[in-house]
Amino acid sequence: MKQTVNMSQSIKDYPLQETRNGILSWWDSVEHRHFPWRETKDPLKILAAEILLHRTRADQVVTLYQLFLKKYPDINSIAQSSPGELVESFRSAGLQWRWELLHSMAVDINARFNGQIPQRFDDLISLPGVSHYIASAVRCFSFGYPDVLLDTNTVRIVGRVFGLPITDSSRRSTLFRGILEELMEKERCRDFNFALLDFAAKVCRPKPIHEQCPIKKHCKFYKLNELKFEGILKNG
Numbered sequence: 001m002k003q004t005v006n007m008s009q010s011i012k013d014y015p016l017q018e019t020r021n022g023i024l025s026w027w028d029s030v031e032h033r034h035f036p037w038r039e040t041k042d043p044l045k046i047l048a049a050e051i052l053l054h055r056t057r058a059d060q061v062v063t064l065y066q067l068f069l070k071k072y073p074d075i076n077s078i079a080q081s082s083p084g085e086l087v088e089s090f091r092s093a094g095l096q097w098r099w100e101l102l103h104s105m106a107v108d109i110n111a112r113f114n115g116q117i118p119q120r121f122d123d124l125i126s127l128p129g130v131s132h133y134i135a136s137a138v139r140c141f142s143f144g145y146p147d148v149l150l151d152t153n154t155v156r157i158v159g160r161v162f163g164l165p166i167t168d169s170s171r172r173s174t175l176f177r178g179i180l181e182e183l184m185e186k187e188r189c190r191d192f193n194f195a196l197l198d199f200a201a202k203v204c205r206p207k208p209i210h211e212q213c214p215i216k217k218h219c220k221f222y223k224l225n226e227l228k229f230e231g232i233l234k235n236g
């Protein structure tokens, strides 16, 4: 469907601050999802996690992530490694090409960036296998830039809250990205991106749990269907 709504129409009169605060307050009050890559700001660890997580569930990746970084703790050791010891672990998880990608990336970082993972978006995205999402995740989680993360999870939240149709191209939509940028809490960008990911996993799931939602009074999808949802809630 052709996207005809522009950003100023979408956020006009919308309580961005309350929504931003609602999501962050919710995150501050619940148990966070714990993953080893959330405990670090080391750009190599963030980059490795994001490459492994691409289209793969987090719980499938944890062991491989730990094995990989124990064996190859820095860019040099990855660049100088040859397919061997760890490949079988990657192969049995169906992720062998991720190992190859990490290796090519490390070689490239050594050759062009003197072994340092770059901070500039254009440099990051020029590395093998680094998408817009991965470059933004490394910049935010490692270096503290307020970059937004547009994926199926955040698209689902924005589409519902702002009443926008969600299509296959929404992940590349400047409208969705612009709204997320307006919503971003720049002073707590790392927390805010983690909060959105947890909110998408725990509350605004594909099958949403509206009754636990801290921002439902600002959610256009909820408001449009409120009577139906309230009826469902009352009837159990």
Ligand code: SF4
Residues within 6 Å of the ligand: 157, 160, 161, 203, 204, 205, 208, 209, 210, 213, 214, 215, 216, 219, 220, 221, 222
């Ligand atoms: S009210 Fe429902 S659809 Fe809207 S943001 Fe909350 S959980 Fe998602």
